[in-house]
Amino acid sequence: MLAIVSRATAGHAARRAAAIAPAARRTFFSTSSANTSGEKPADEAAAAGGAAAAAAAAEPGAEGAAAEGAVADHPSVAVISGLETRVNELQTQNKELEDKFLRALAETEHVRQLGRREVDKQKLFAIQGFSKDLLETVDVLELALASVPEAERTSDDNPHLKNLYEGLSMADKELRKVFAKYGLVQHDPMGQPFDANIHDALFEMDHPEWAPGTVAYVQRKGFTLHDRPIRPAQVGVVRRAPE
Structure with missing residues (x-):
């Protein structure tokens, strides 16, 4: 389960990095242009930094929601529950079969003993x-x-x-x-x-x-x-x- 959450978090971080990279490049080029043209690069850099901070602040909640959605949508929980139910059913069937086997074994031994006694009796009274x-x-x-x-x-x-x-x-x-x-x-x-x-x-x-x-x-x-x-x-x- 932790592995699923980790994979979901890593995927979300990759998507966030991909989204922030163009903004950073635009900021870089804007700053360069401003330095060249003599405009105010400090205000634009501050605005870009604020957007990045807002995205970072919103990231934990988004990551948690994504992780919860991945866990909820993952079929492993239902599969494990079904397997546990099947294991319990098979254990019950195995116990019933074992009981039947022991009963059949006891009955076979009883019949064998009766047959042996009958043979001994026939030998005893053969004359x-x-x-x-x-x-x-x-x-x-x-x-x-x-x-x-x-x-x-x-x-x-x-x-x-x-x-x-x-x-x-x-x-x-x-x-x-x-x-x-x-x-x-x-x-x-x-x-x-x-x-x-x-x-x-x-x-x-x-x-x-x-x-x-x-x-x-x-x-x-x-x-x-x-x-x-x-x-x-x-x-x-x-x-x-x-x-």
């Missing part, structure tokens, strides 16, 4: 179908072991039956170790309260000691895979006493 097929094998082994009388399991009278029982027992133990390694666990609900989520009631029965709703008979044990029931236990439940 569910295979495990169900092996449960029948466990049931058969249990029936085979239970069919051998207690006295024959350790008796040397029938060594072949004893060896067969020991071999089946070892196979059953190893199979259960593999089940436990992969999160497959067998549950025997005998004497526990009936739970419809993991038990399948086949019938009701009387029991002289246990409370109603207690599992008093187990036909087939249940299994869970990583705490998820994959086969409910088939049980008989103590019935409620008639009122």
